[in-house]
Every structure is written in C-alpha cells, then in structure tokens.
Amino acid sequence: MNQEFSGSGDPAKSLALLWRHRQDEQRPTRGPKPALTVDQIVTAALEIADAEGLSAMSMRRVADELGVGAMTLYRYFPGKGELLDVMLDTVYGELPRRVVPGDWRARLDEVARENRELYLRHPWLLQVATSRPPLGPNVLAKYEWELTAVDGIGLCDIEMDATVALVNGYVHGAVRTAVEARQVIQRSGMTDKEWWLAHVPHLDQIGDLEKFPLSARVGTAVGNEFDAPYDTEHAFEYGLERVLDGVSVLVANRRAP
Template identity: 55%
Template sequence: MTVYGGSGDPKRSLELLWGVQEEKPKRGPKPRFTVDDIVRVAIAIADAEGLDALSMRRVAGDLGITAMSLYGYVPSKAELIDVLVDRVVGEIEMVEVAGDWRAKLEHVARENWRLNVRHPWLLQVSSSRPVLGPNMIAKYDYELRAVNGIGLTSIEMDLVIGFVTDYAHGAARNAVEAAQVEQRTGATDDQWWEEYSPLLEKVFDAEKYPVAAVVGAEAGAEYGAAVDPSRAFEFGLVRLLDGVAVLVGSKG
C-alpha cells in the first residue's frame, strides 16, 4: 500500500540522483532511452493515474519496451521512485520572499501544499531516511533560511521546518483525498450524502451526542460538504504561524 523510498541500494540511488556515471559502456548496442526518459514517463503516469498505476510493465509499455528492459536502467522500482521524488521536489519555488520570517514560512507551507496537491502520489511515498538528492537538499536549505537569524537554535529551526512541512503534507493529503473520492466513487458529495444521511439518521442518537449533532450539522451546511480541506488548510496555517510566533517572541 504505502510505497517506500530509499529501499534500494543507497549507492546506486545516489548515483542516479546526482548523475554520477560509472564509465559508460563501450561495446554492445546503444540504449534506446535514458534514465531521464523513464523518469519523465513514470511521473506522467503517476500524476495522471496515481501510484497504483505506476507499474514496471506500464512504464515499459508506454516506452514501447518490456518490463524487464527497465532493469538495465534502474536497479529496481524503489530506486526509480527515489528519483521521481527528487525530481518533482525540484519544482518547489525557491524565491527570496520579501518580509519577515512569517511571510517566508507561509510561503514554505504553501509551496509544500502545492507540490503535494500537484503530485498526490508523493503522499504515498515514505519519507523516513529519504534519499538526499540535489533537490531535496536545496529544499531543506531554502526552508531553513526562512527561520534563520531570528534567535532560534539549530534544533528549533529544524523542528519548526518539520512542523510546517508536515502540516502542509497532512493538509494536502486531506485535500487530495477529498478531490479523488468523487472520481473514485462516481458520486458527488451531495449525491453521497443524499444516499447516506437517511441511513445514518436511523442509527445516530442526537440526544446521546448533542455536540456532534449541532456542530456536524452547522459545519456541513457551511461547507456544503462533510469537509472543506482548502479552508481547513488556511485556518490551520494561521494557528500554526501564531504558535511559532509565540516561540519566536519568547526569544526576543
């Protein structure tokens, strides 16, 4: 279900990511493709149809070769995914944001949100022991600079960045799932609720759960759905920055 990055040979993954080339082969037929071709096709598949659709057979098929031929370019699927991740991480807009740390940090959160919404399959790739490709490192440095020189220790800087990026990932996950659920089930939120609510009313005891009854009803009416992920992101972002502000303020 969840796919794991960094599972393959770290050496080979790093070589792929940083373009370190062992001396290239002299004899034998020329490869028809490059790793770059494969990565491009793979990202297209994952973006359009999700990580479930990204199989070795599918990638190979789109290139016009067989699954096993890919193993001449890439040691296994795990390393391929490592490369995909670092590739799209490079899409993060790493501009110098005018203003204070808060403006910069907000931009960091929004860029992380955007990245994950644009490439939802990223949310399914585990990030423990990530393979540190060039774009991943550039991103880490860029994000740290948002909170550099405002009185935080290195540890605090690292924790704050983790806090912000994790939040953005979680919020993006909710947004992506909400967007996909309609397509997956073939029913809009309205249609779903129309079928679901009469069934639920038979079993839900509004007297036993008065708070849930009131809040659930009001929230549903306000959102026009069970949840509104985009609004939740904006709401949480303010709380989050307020919370960091308390920390920063305590250093002054």
C-alpha cells in the same frame, strides 16, 4: 494507500543517478548504444504515477510505455528503489522556491503552500515515506530553502529543523485529507453538497440527535456554511494559521530578554 519507502535502493547507485550532470553519465557502460536516457525513463514513470498512482508504476509498466523490454530498464536502474528516488528528486525540482516579502511567518506560509501545491499535482507523493530522503540536488535545495525561512529568527539548529518538519508534517496530513475527499467524489459520483443535501431531510427523524446537542448544533452550522460536512480549503487555512501561531510563541520566547 500502498506505502513505498525512499532511500531503499543501493546508496552508491542512487547517488550516481541523482547527481548525474552529463549525458554520458546517463548511458550504461556495457552493450550497444542506448536508445533511452534516464530522464526519459523518469518522465514515463512520473506520467504513470500521476495518472494511476504509485502502485501502477512498475519497471515492466514503464518499459511497456517506452516500447522496450523490462530488462532494458535494468541497464539504467538497478530496481524500483533507485527509480523512485530519482522520481522524488525530479518532482521536488518543480518547487518554485519563491522569495516572498515579509518576515519568517510569510516565508513559512509560502513553504507550506508550495509543498501543498506539489502534493496536489502529484498525490502519489503521499504514498512515499521519506524518513530516509534521497540525497539528490533538488531534495537538498528544497531543504536549504525551507531552512532559510527560519534562519536568523533566534532558533537553534535543532529547532529550525523541527520547525520545518512541523510545517511539512502538517501539510502532508492536510493534503492527504484533501486528496481523499477528491477521490470519494470521483468514486461515488456525488459531490459533498449532494451528499449533504441527501442526508438533511432525514436528520430530524433521528431522535438520538437529541442526546448530542453540541454535535447537532455545530454539525448543522458547518453543513450550512460549507454545504458539506467538511471543507478542506477552510481546514487547511485554519490549521496553518494555528501552526504558525504556535511557532510565533516559540520565536517570542527565544527573543525575550
């Protein structure tokens, strides 16, 4: 995947676009009355990125989709960096940020699942490094909601931030694997079960497997269980439980007398 970086645009211009509130603020200050709005441009960019990936999304391509010249877009956005920031903030606004019953573990579990759903809807998010996040309203609302999941459970502020980052980092890696698994099916035209069944008849002919008894035993068990060498749903559920188990130990230690 080609990597992009959030926060790479002009800070003042990105913030002005991210925090727009009135229609007047979405209009360029020079030239004739505009035919577009910031929201229309962002919507077109998101449609391209969702359908074809972030590498297909350029200022010229967005302009073509909107039926205008590329220079028209530069009256609204200085460049792709600022547009990408607003795209990120916009999709983060899709998070329902549900309030779930239960303790911190249930809340963190919900944080993980909502982020996973968002990545699966917009897999191009995996192509964006967000160590310098766009400081828009939806980005900040997301962070606030995630911190609420671990507020008041005995962690210090640094630990709260690190715990949220741990869960989000796990989800990012797990979803990347799931998206890649989905893409290989699309590109090969073969399901994981079909791939597995095509290999099974030939495994007994590979004498070297006798040198790897654990691999043969465990790999066969996995293949029989999932009809595939790997199951992304099982892996996500198992991994998330282990991550939360680790946080449980930290919380218990902080509460211990």
